[in-house]
Amino acid sequence: SQQGEEDPQALSIQEGENATMNCSYKTSINNLQWYRQNSGRGLVHLILIRSNEREKHSGRLRVTLDTSKKSSSLLITASRAADTASYFCATEGVQAGTALIFGKGTTLSVSS
Amino acid sequence: DAGITQSPRHKVTETGTPVTLRCHQTENHRYMYWYRQDPGHGLRLIHYSYGVKDTDKGEVSDGYSVSRSKTEDFLLTLESATSSQTSVYFCANTPSPNTEAFFGQGTRLTVV
Numbered sequence: 001s002q003q004g005e006e007d008p009q010a011l012s013i014q015e016g017e018n019a020t021m022n023c024s025y026k027t028s029i030n031n032l033q034w035y036r037q038n039s040g041r042g043l044v045h046l047i048l049i050r051s052n053e054r055e056k057h058s059g060r061l062r063v064t065l066d067t068s069k070k071s072s073s074l075l076i077t078a079s080r081a082a083d084t085a086s087y088f089c090a091t092e093g094v095q096a097g098t099a100l101i102f103g104k105g106t107t108l109s110v111s112s
Numbered sequence: 113d114a115g116i117t118q119s120p121r122h123k124v125t126e127t128g129t130p131v132t133l134r135c136h137q138t139e140n141h142r143y144m145y146w147y148r149q150d151p152g153h154g155l156r157l158i159h160y161s162y163g164v165k166d167t168d169k170g171e172v173s174d175g176y177s178v179s180r181s182k183t184e185d186f187l188l189t190l191e192s193a194t195s196s197q198t199s200v201y202f203c204a205n206t207p208s209p210n211t212e213a214f215f216g217q218g219t220r221l222t223v224v
Contacts, residue, residue: 031210042202042215043155050210088154092209097162099145099170100204100213104154 004032004089004103012109019076021106023089024069030092032065032072033100037086046074046087051094079110115139116216118203124222131190133219135203137183143206144186145213146170146178148199155202161186193223 007022023032031050035043049056049065049072056063062075076083086107090100115138125131135144143162147155147170157170159178167178175197177189190197203216 033212035213040218042217043204043213045212045214048210048212090155090213097143097168097209099143099157099160099168100206101157101171102147102155104152 004091004101006087006089006103006106008106009104010107010109012111013079015079015081015110015112017079017110019079019083019108019110021074021087021089021108023072023074023103025072025089025091025103026070027091028094029067030094030098032063033090033092034061034063034072034074035088035090035102037088037105039085043088076108079108081110081112084108084110116203116205116214118201118216118219120219121217122220124224125193127194127223128192131193131221131223133188133201133203133221135186135188135216137186137205139205139207139214140183141205141207141214142183143208144180145204146176146186146188147202147204148172148197149202149218150199158188158201190221193221195223197221198223 033048034046060077086105088105090102117136145160146158161167161180201219204213206213
């Protein structure tokens with residue numbers, strides 16, 4: 001079964017608002033990553049947070065990680081119409097050579 | 113995109129025929145992955161490779177085989193295509209654990 005589960009499945013907001021997406025996972029991890037996918041395109045890496053980190057920022061993105069709750073959140077501040085996309089969390093397990101396991105994603109729609 | 117090229121980009125094939133999808137990288141990253149993406153399921157891992165001739169199964173490996181005879185190419189074969197294998201297939205690579213993954217643009221496969 002899939003490791004990560006994003007919540008909500010879909011999110012609609014207005015430009016300028018903040019968007020928060022959550023990810024829960026099941027087993028111990030080395031890191032958790034967030035990816036973005038525009039319709040019909042490949043995935044693009046946004047941010048990686050290691051298991052010993054609690055918060056990370058990149059531009060308008062803020063990611064938190066709570067390993068005790070096995071959960072992460074992605075906050076996009078001051079959303080723009082161009083942020084409209086699907087967002088996926090992915091986890092890398094602690095065993096050497098383990099692959100990235102993705103969740104089902106959150107579809108974000110930002111209207112102007 | 114770490115120089116990942118997937119071919120073909122689109123393919124329509126008949127049930128029962130063998131199909132091979134190719135993933136070619138120019139960066140010589142050690143790890144390569146094949147995922148399939150279906151509505152409601154996000155990305156699911158099919159097979160992955162952690163070196164030449166070193167491969168392992170993912171969550172949805174039944175009906176698929178892979179080969180990696182050289183660093184730059186990772187082939188995914190559907191031995192006898194079924195309609196349930198209609199999907200968008202993505203290849204990805206990473207240079208090492210704890211690093212971001214780079215994705216190809218995807219192959220849309222339709223089995224009729």
